[in-house]
Amino acid sequence: MYEFKGSLPDKLPGAGTTIFAVMSGLANECGAINLSQGFPGFPVAPELIDLAHRKMREGFNQYAPLPGIRPLRARIADKMKRLYGADYDVDTEITITAGGTQAIYTAITAVIESGDEVIVFEPAYDCYVPAVELAGGKAIHFHLQEPDFSIDWDAVRKAITSRTRMILLNSPQNPAGSVLGKADIDALKSVTEGTDILILSDEVYEHVIFDGHEHLSMARYPELAIRSLIVFSFGKTYHATGWKVGYLLAPAAITAAFRKIHQFNVFVVNHPLQQALAEYMNDPSHYEELPAFYQEKRDAFLSYMEGSRFVPRPCKGSYFALFDYSAISDEPDTEFARQLTREHKVASIPVSVFYKNPPRQNLLRFCFAKDNDTLRGAAERLKKV
Numbered sequence: 001m002y003e004f005k006g007s008l009p010d011k012l013p014g015a016g017t018t019i020f021a022v023m024s025g026l027a028n029e030c031g032a033i034n035l036s037q038g039f040p041g042f043p044v045a046p047e048l049i050d051l052a053h054r055k056m057r058e059g060f061n062q063y064a065p066l067p068g069i070r071p072l073r074a075r076i077a078d079k080m081k082r083l084y085g086a087d088y089d090v091d092t093e094i095t096i097t098a099g100g101t102q103a104i105y106t107a108i109t110a111v112i113e114s115g116d117e118v119i120v121f122e123p124a125y126d127c128y129v130p131a132v133e134l135a136g137g138k139a140i141h142f143h144l145q146e147p148d149f150s151i152d153w154d155a156v157r158k159a160i161t162s163r164t165r166m167i168l169l170n171s172p173q174n175p176a177g178s179v180l181g182k183a184d185i186d187a188l189k190s191v192t193e194g195t196d197i198l199i200l201s202d203e204v205y206e207h208v209i210f211d212g213h214e215h216l217s218m219a220r221y222p223e224l225a226i227r228s229l230i231v232f233s234f235g236k237t238y239h240a241t242g243w244k245v246g247y248l249l250a251p252a253a254i255t256a257a258f259r260k261i262h263q264f265n266v267f268v269v270n271h272p273l274q275q276a277l278a279e280y281m282n283d284p285s286h287y288e289e290l291p292a293f294y295q296e297k298r299d300a301f302l303s304y305m306e307g308s309r310f311v312p313r314p315c316k317g318s319y320f321a322l323f324d325y326s327a328i329s330d331e332p333d334t335e336f337a338r339q340l341t342r343e344h345k346v347a348s349i350p351v352s353v354f355y356k357n358p359p360r361q362n363l364l365r366f367c368f369a370k371d372n373d374t375l376r377g378a379a380e381r382l383k384k385v
């Protein structure tokens, strides 16, 4: 053990160990069913694993090109055209990243300067605000409106100032399970029209969307796409969160600014996995089946939970379901989540951690990207609470 005695700056005052690590640690300690952290409980397709092996054996083990390998970028361009009617240039507008998180961090670092304001909707995925603050920006927090976690666009319009540099969106939304609709897109167009505001659109759950809702990617709308940095993750799409491979799409000038930072941030991304993903992407059925696959999970979990005192909130997308525990307890959610893990052996995430100033609510987030036996087992325990 080495004891460091010097002083260190605290670049993120108030930030501790993420709640995901805390709750997963507690779940392990207590032998609880872990529905806290958002990772799929399903294996990666054997075909994709075989491809990764093969690409390593074929010798793709040295640095990939800075923007990512061209065949993978080309498959992504094809997919964007096929799904969203969007034209992204393979060479200048698509960059492979080390997962969605690195894309988000690098994007914010590339375009946010000291004093810039960034609009963030809460509850918000936890990596956005730290990246904004480390870049010297200021997060302007808006609460999504209950019960369906919608955006109050009038309030947003009133908050726009000459310093507003970015609006950060996430649809399908983690943790709220909400998705952007046509009216949101119209409002976004009108709020940003005639401004220099950029949009950072986190679309990592593009395929985890239910009940026939279409994913309204920023890429579908040229007036929004010209100001958008769009983030995707192969981890979410191919049940491979541990691979940490994703991508960022943006117009050429924004991509150039992004790559300037990216080259000193990660330089390049895992090469054999890029080769494997490029080949695997030739078959679109792998992602086309995802909405039905996850809808079955959501419906199964909701049906197993019937008869419990936990009340579900609507879930239109993402693999998270929120449940209100007001009928059981009035304790703060951080306390209640710990107690539930210790006493009833089911780990969840308290929703207040996704806010700067949490509103008064009693909500827990459960990840239903698990096999049905796990979901049934968790629901049986929760029904006893």
Ligand SMILES: Cc1ncc(COP(=O)(O)O)c(C=O)c1O
Pocket: 038, 098, 099, 100, 101, 102, 125, 170, 173, 174, 202, 204, 232, 233, 234, 235, 236, 241, 244, 245, 246
């Ligand atoms: C909304 C959201 N954005 C980004 C990420 C990060 O994606 P990746 O694992 O590819 O870094 C996650 C992961 O949970 C997420 O839920």
